[in-house]
Amino acid sequence: MKKLINGAENVVAEALAGMAAAHRDLIRVHFEPNYIVRADAPVRGKVGLVSGGGSGHEPMHGGFVGRGMLDAACPGAIFTSPTPDQMSEATKAVNGGAGVLLIVKNYTGDIMNFEMAAELAKEDGIEVRQVVIDDDVAVKDSLYTAGRRGVGATVLAEKICGGAAEEGADLERVAALCRAVNGAARSMGLALSACTVPQAGKPSFELADDEMEFGIGIHGEPGRKRMKLEKADHVAEMLMEPILADLPFRRGDEVLLFVNGMGATPLIELYIVYRAAQAIAEKHGLAVSRRLVGPFMTSLEMAGVSITLLRLDDAMRKAWDAPVVTPAMRWGA
Amino acid sequence: MDDDGARGRDTGALIAWMRRLAATIRTHEAELTALDAAIGDGDHGANLARGFNKVEQKLDAEMPATPAALLRLVGMTLIGSVGGAAGPLYGTFFLEAGKAAGSAAELDEAGLVRCLAAGLAGVKARGKAEPGDKTMVDALTPAIEALGSRGGLAEAGRAARAGAQATAPLIARKGRASYLGERAIGHVDPGAMSSVLLIESLAEAG
Structure with missing residues (x-):
């Protein structure tokens, strides 16, 4: 193994610290539980967008936190779903009163942890919707598998939903748009x-x-x-x-x-x-x-x-073209 | 003589089980990881080791008063530290086992079986898995059946191991291994194997 690391144990924490330092104008990083939020979170009156997943997919998801895209990202250990406390704390941190959409990739671990997180968020009185992304045609027989994996469409859904939320779409509309992106x-x-x-x-x-x-x-x-x-x-x-x-x-x-x-x-x-x-x-x-x-x-x-x-469609194109200012994706602003 | 399930287990005995399990998982971390690398993503050993190390730290810092409190503490700790699918599944196992323990100060054999069975039911509900799906359910189910028919813990351990070995020829229907289709055939499920360690360490802790 040939890697620029200090120790396998510290990879995620040290990378997060680096991200926080490199993008302090755009994001803040919270440790224990680990999550990344946009610098101006929570944005009052705006639907919050939270995603997350194992680390090792950078820039997804942390690099997509910022104006016009995600409000928060929860990084797990490498290739390991984050835990429910990360997601529920991130959800609280970005709740601007208009509810929060959780964008979940279809993996067994992600589904179960986000389910538990949504239960916790509801106990906190936050309106939460979850949309599962499952766009990978490589997985064929859904009846006998964990279902199609969430892959590239996740990036597109996060950008498009972020654009719509920034322009004032309500929780149901943002969730519907997310399902539409996944479906198409x-x-x-x-x-x-x-x-x-x-x-x-x-x-x-x-x-x-x-x-x-x-x-x-x-x-x-x-x-x-x-x-x-x-x-x-x-x-x-x-x-x-x-x-x-x-x-x-x-x-x-x-x-x-x-x-x-x-x-x-x-x-x-x-x-x-x-x-x-x-x-x-x-x-x-x-x-x-x-x-x-x-x-x-x-x-x-x-x-x-x-x-x-x-x-x-028109709604997706408009939201795709909307301004975005994140560490990894930036245009129109 | 298999009389190991005959007497009651108090909180201290269950803590001994958890410490034994933590040590066993550390010993077998590389083996679990190798199984997972074959049909998953190669992190099962590391993730469980991280979770049970955390359990040990919690038990160093506080002493739960009852079996129910201990099992709940273990469940919550695993849910908050393991991640992946194993975190919610093992976490749910201990949370549900804890609920089934009620207010008992110790668990006799029937009580132990009741708790383990409740844990298994929680795992099946959370993971929507049934026997034969090539998951931890395939090790836990025969183990708890053996214990329920008064086979004793040593027999339960053997049943768990046989159940795990029997996952090798199966096509996985849950989790990442399910993406592999027939390529999963010939490999033991890593979650089934860690469930063997869970049962065996219970037998070893006495």
């Missing part, structure tokens, strides 16, 4: 190499130099199948095909195309994949009107890429 987004990812959880000390799986792992999640867990490495254009096709077929996306749909890096894949390769993915989308008759390219939801130092396609 599909994702698929693959890895060229595994990642190493600091406390585990070795890679979560082994891939030969000429292999790739297709249908991965974001926790270093193995994917659906292992196959020979293909050229970028072919990889883009393999990712886009199941995405296009699943929703399904139809000729004339206006879409947002998001090409996400898993951590170690450089931007130059992401743009090669983007170029191919956009050509495939256009050939399919889609109008790509919004784009996002970069490492926004990573898996430590995993090499790989995921693609997310979101069918836009």
Whole structure:
């Protein structure tokens, strides 16, 4: 294991301290329980947006805290859901009187911890809604699995809901928008190499130099199948095909195309994949009107890429374009 | 002679169980992590060790008065420190076991079975899991059945271990292992294995 750390035990706490110092104009970090809130929280009269999940996916979620996106993020241990006390304290800290939306990725641990947190928040008299994100088409048979994982659509939902909340949408509208984004987004990812959880000390799986792992999640867990490495254009096709077929996306749909890096894949390769993915989308008759390219939801130092396609409507497009000022996403302001 | 479940367990005896369990989890941390790396994300050992270390710290600082208070303290500590799926599941196990303990000063064998069964019911409700889903339920269910039919704790430990081993040929239906489909076949479920340690440490603590 080759990492710039001081000790596996301290990775999350030291990274949070660094984030607090680097972005003191935008965020505040609370320790024990750990959560990140926007510097001006709570914002009176605005719906609060709280998300969270295991650490190791930076900039998600902490890097998305700020005006126009999340009010709070709860980081767990690496690849481990945060605990209910983190979420319920964060919920209290951002409650501006208009209720709080919890954006939850569909993983067994996240679901259970957020459920317990929502119970606690209700005891505190805070109006809470939860929306579960489950956009990963790699997970096929929902009846016999924990269901589809929440992946790339989470980033889009957090931005879009944040934009709407900032402009005064009420809790029901923000929650409905979040469900709509999740319902209209599909994702698929693959890895060229595994990642190493600091406390585990070795890679979560082994891939030969000429292999790739297709249908991965974001926790270093193995994917659906292992196959020979293909050229970028072919990889883009393999990712886009199941995405296009699943929703399904139809000729004339206006879409947002998001090409996400898993951590170690450089931007130059992401743009090669983007170029191919956009050509495939256009050939399919889609109008790509919004784009996002970069490492926004990573898996430590995993090499790989995921693609997310979101069918836009007017409300989503407007909220996507709204100003955002966070450590990792910033435009229009 | 399997008479280990015959006498009552007071709060002190249950604390001895928790300390034994904490030590056992530290000893087996790497094994649990390796099982989890095969079909999950490789953090089960570290997460449980973090939680039970915290339990030990709490028990160094305060002495719960009753079995119910002790079990509740353990549950709340795990929920607040483990995270992942294991935090709510093991936390719920001890919280529900604590509720079933009522105001008893000690748990006789029937009382112990009642508490463990309540814990298992809580786990099944929280995780929406049934036997055969390749989860901790597959180790706890036969163990508690063995104990309930007066098999004694040593027999319960053996039943738990057999139950965990029997998860190897299964396809997982819950948790991250379920994403793997048939690739989960051949691997023992890490949660089932940590549940074996829970039961075995109860037998060892006497």
